[in-house]
Amino acid sequence: MQRDSFFQKHPKITRSLKKFIHEYEEKLAPETFAAFLESLSEELTRASEDFAAVPPGPARARKLHELVEQEIAQGAEIEISCKKGCSACCHMEVEITSYEAEILATLVTEGHVIDRGRLQKQSERSLQDGQWKQGIRNLESKCVFLNSEGACSIYEHRPVMCRRHSVTSPAKNCETLDAPITLRYFPRVDLLISAANEDSEMQIGPLAKMLQMKVQA
Ligand code: SF4
Structure with missing residues (x-):
């Protein structure tokens, strides 16, 4: 599969998966890269169809969370700096899906202060x-x-972007923001998120905006 056809077929892949693909393009021979894109496209389509089999809404978001947790668990041996109480990343804008916004809005309307x-x-x-x-x-x-x-007061329900964010550089770098921050990277997590993003009924936006819209509705 050619690069342009791949990006046309999968326009909603994450920025980091795009970067991963570009890195592969530089390392692989053209025919090997084309075969890699073909197989990646098949995997994305399969995963996207699996998500489509789940009813749209919170259930679909929870399916993504479950699959992402399974992938992350496989990298448990990689040492990360994130610990309970270190919360610099919870002061940055997080993107969530409209399905995740529904989960969060339900918690709030049911009494989570x-x-x-x-x-x-x-x-x-x-x-x-x-x-x-x-x-x-x-x-x-x-x-x-x-x-x-x-600590996250809704840990079990946190959005997928919060689940995937694991830092391997020293935790102080996240606080001072004056030194590089490196993240643990799972290409399959990116693949799952990208496949879920192919859902045309789902919107993606900043947590505060998406939640505010739902709680106001
Ligand atoms: S939802 Fe939880 S983990 Fe995500 S940014 Fe907010 S406090 Fe942090």
Whole structure:
């Protein structure tokens, strides 16, 4: 399969899977790369069809979470720096799906207490808003689900982007943002997320905006 046909067929793959593909393109002979794209395309289509077999909505999001957790568990031997209480990444903008927004909105409407004022303010910010780049130094950027102990208060229900984010560089780099941050990378997790993104009924957007829309509806 040629590169252009692949990207036309799978326009919603994640940025990191795109980067992974580009790296392979540089390393492989053209015919090997074409065969790699063919097989990747087949896997994406198969995974996308598996998701389509699950009813759209929270059940589909939970299916993705379950499969992603299984993949991540296979890399448990890789040492990561993330620990309970270190929460710099929970002060950055996280993208979620509309199905995940439904899960979070249900928790909130059923009584999970969050700072609705902060949610409102965060939902009005753009992706380019400089406050997001300040990370943990900006308390207004704190995710509304982060509790006073620096832990996720909805851990079992957290979005897929929170599940996949595992840092291998020193944790202090995430706080100071003045040194490189490296992440544990699972190509199959990216493949699953990319396959789930092929769902035309599902939207993707910033957590605060998506949640605010659902709780207001
Ligand atoms: S949902 Fe939980 S893990 Fe994700 S950013 Fe918010 S507090 Fe952090």
